[in-house]
Amino acid sequence: MANLKEVKQRITSVSSTQQITKAMKMVAAAKLRKAQDKILKMRPYSQKLTTILDDVVSSMGGDLDIVYGEQRPVENVLIVAMTSDKGLCGAFNANVIKASSYIIENTYKDVNVTVMPLGKKALDFYGKKGFKIIADFSDVFFDVNYDNVRAISEYAMEAFVSKRFDKVVLVYNHFKNVATQEITVEQFLPMGGDLLAEKEDKKESDYILEPSKEYVIEELVPKALKTQFYKAVLESNASEHGARMTSMDKATENANDLLKELKLQYNRTRQAAITNEILEIVAGANALGGA
């Protein structure tokens, strides 16, 4: 039979843990709202940019030569792994690390791989494993805004154009909804065809393009790429808070179950102790009476 005091101590410790997980859940919910807000605010920009780009591309008539689309034999790959700075968010970080390690060991096992970890968890993991890493941007999730993220995508784009990398791949959690994150492996560079694909039903628009078609395209394409990168970072950020919220909610629930069990055990132990005492008194009285 467990000691009364021990059970009491466990109850106290479990309920204080529960308070922490509850608070963390609340904080994650607030941060999630902020992160979702950022995604919504970015949407008008990216939508308009896509429409303008589509318009301009369709007026070019498929005559495009973009440095960011150049397909080269792959020798050097940059993998951008987006995790979080903090733990306690379920399988969020483990999934990213698992997916990036998988493509490193399988898809890119014969080429030079460099990892760019975003978020402290990926930095810790790949730093210890002895991979070639670019750690300059790992603290981006401390303050997510376009300016910070732009520096990263510009770095990656410059490295691609100067042929230091032939391929840039993003690994991140896609924000499906609050409770579901989908691990996504996305090719960032060379840029996919669909961004520049001509839409079939597009009417020929008669925009004046200043200063020239080529110039406008050259300006628009990097912007579209940077927006794509920013979107991935925002998605990962929102996913992190969503994952933390659900896992903390689960933890709070589990603590509740545990508390219920412990309280039952506590009461049983207490009852047993009382019964024992009465038995002893009665037995003692009987013994005296019999004498």
Add this chain to the structure above:
Amino acid sequence: MQLTIITPDQKVFEGEVEEATFPGANGSFQVLKNHAALVSALTKGAVSYTTKEGKKIHTIDGGVVEVNDNKIVLLAEKVIG
């Protein structure tokens, strides 16, 4: 004319304007009512526009502007002040 200035982080301005001036790649230009449809790349510089309340100026770090049917949309990567 309707002018909208957006960055990836926020909507900087949305409203009715009488004229707007942009820092085009080949020099600054002004857009007045019933301007022809236009897409122009912009460089770093000052964007100014006149509303009923008066003239306002923002500095942008490059961007793209689209003018179509008296609607102007300015996509700027960064607006400084």
